[in-house]
Amino acid sequence: MNAINTLSPVTAARNALVAATRPQIAEVYPEDWVARARELAAEFQVDAIDRDHEGKRPVNQIRRLRESGLVSLLYPKALGGGGGTLQDAANSVLEIAKVDGSTAALLGFHFYNSLVPLLADYTDKNADFVKRSTQLRWLWGNVTQYVNKDFVAQHHPEGGFTISGIKKWNTGAPLAEITTVLAIHPDRDRYIYSVIPTNREGLTFHDDWNPIGLRGADSGTIEFDNVRIQPEEVLHWSHGPGQTGPLPLWASFGAIFYSAVFIGRTLGALERVRDYTLSGRRQGTFAGAVVSADDPFIQAEFGQYWVEAQAARAYFETTIQTVQAAWERRRELTDDERSKIAIETLSLRTFASRTALEITPRIFELAGGRGTAWAADFDQYWRDARTLSSHDPEVLARRVIGQHTLHGTSLVFPTHFKNEN
Known part of the structure; x- marks a missing residue:
């Protein structure tokens, strides 16, 4: 090599x-x-x-x-x-x-x-x-979360900013050399986005990530205590006077990678249980079947899951092409085009999540009692899918998709700041 x-x-x-x-x-x-x-x-x-x-x-x-x-x-x-x-x-x-x-x-x-x-x-x-x-x-890690309204930067007398506060769900930051940091500008009318090293003085990483799934994907709490943000660490913003909502296309890229994990976990579960059924005969296997994979009922069940997973994979590939094309002409995109991309990627993420949550727990129908052994760890696929999908509840996504597709309205991310004047 x-x-x-x-x-x-x-x-x-x-x-x-x-x-x-x-x-x-x-x-x-x-x-x-x-x-x-x-x-x-x-x-x-x-x-x-x-x-x-x-x-x-x-x-x-x-x-x-x-x-x-x-x-x-x-x-x-x-x-x-x-x-x-x-x-x-x-x-x-x-x-x-x-x-x-x-x-x-x-x-x-x-x-x-x-x-x-x-x-x-x-x-x-x-x-x-x-x-x-x-x-x-x-x-790269991320300290983003637009919903935290108490995470406000302060001007530093020598330029740049200082930040104090707590941010939860910071995926990857504890393992990263560098992390993005989103905070509210001192004027409270826009955001600032910065990039800082994770060895910056004043950062405390709390070892509190302990979910049922994605157990190694550290997303623990980070505490900021007068953390300095140098002027050159603040990202330049070119989409208007100031950032008042999510980054353009950021949520759509995120949906693609969420979906990659959902579909990957689903396909991984099916590939592994296929090998499992080929290697032995579970209790209750159809008479005459040498291994579980010869059981016509297991074949039919596996076939159904496989078809559903392939549908999700095809949707995934088609949506990726749409987002790639949008990225290549990002300077020309209209608000309506960005809206359509947002709906399409949100729909993909919802479908991929639903597919994973339907199939991954049902692989036990194929593995049988032996598949529930701790050492087999067949539950990892469902636990990972369930943990990731819980970050953005599917019911909320479906409501957004339904609202905008029924009424034909654009999906516009509103400003997070109210004009008090």
């Missing part, structure tokens, strides 16, 4: 955990990103069940993602990136999600949050952030 052993030095890590994710080599970017992701997935599969049982963070897996260059896939070649497509990135997440939900979720969140500098400005004024990221192969 070709490798470059000349990684640039970086500042001291926040702690040994982050230091352990740093690349020891830098592989040349692969010609086939999805094939490389599939190779990494085979590596990750070796101890995936043990890590799930123990709730261990995927430290070595993050290091391998950084070494492979996969973390820089979506960045343009002109800025040092891999020049890959959204299809490359989304299918890379899907392949890893087949065997390792936590690592896949961290990579998916990394992809659409590492795009924040490019989403906030279409004129390359944030290019330096991208160049540094590709040079050092950063994993």
Whole structure:
């Protein structure tokens, strides 16, 4: 394997955990990103069940993602990136999600949050952030959450800002070198988006991520105590006077990567239970069947699940093409076009979530009693899908989709700030 052993030095890590994710080599970017992701997935599969049982963070897996260059896939070649497509990135997440939900979720969140500098400005004024990221192969965390109205920055007398407060659900930030930070501007009429290292003084990472699924996808609480934001760490915003709502296309990119995890977990469950039914005969198997896979009832049940999963996969691929095309002409998109993309990607995420939640618990119908053994860990697929889907309740998504498709109205994200004048 070709490798470059000349990684640039970086500042001291926040702690040994982050230091352990740093690349020891830098592989040349692969010609086939999805094939490389599939190779990494085979590596990750070796101890995936043990890590799930123990709730261990995927430290070595993050290091391998950084070494492979996969973390820089979506960045343009002109800025040092891999020049890959959204299809490359989304299918890379899907392949890893087949065997390792936590690592896949961290990579998916990394992809659409590492795009924040490019989403906030279409004129390359944030290019330096991208160049540094590709040079050092950063994993990006995120401290976003638009709903926190108490997370307000203050002006610093020497320029920039300071921030104090608490942010929950910060996916990837505890394992990342760098993280986006969204806060309300001191004037309380817009947001500021910044990018800071996770070893910044005043940051406290609370080890409180302990859900039923995605147990290694650290999304713990972060406490800010007078954290300094330097002027050059504030992202340039080019979409009007100030950011008053979500980033353009940010939610649509997010929906693609959520869906990649949902579909990957579903396909992974089916592939694994297929191997399981081919390797033995469960109790209650149809008379004359040598292995469970010969049972006509199991064949029919598996066939139904497989068809449903393929439908989700096809929807996924079609929607990716729509978003990729929109990204390529992002400077020309109208509000109506962005609205249609938002509805389409929200619909995909809803369908992928529903498919995962329907199929992953039903694989026990195929595995039988032996499949419920702790060591088998067949429940990991449902637990991961259930945890991720709970972040954005499906019923709310369906209501939004129904409202706008019934009335033919545009889906417009309103300003988060009221004009008091």
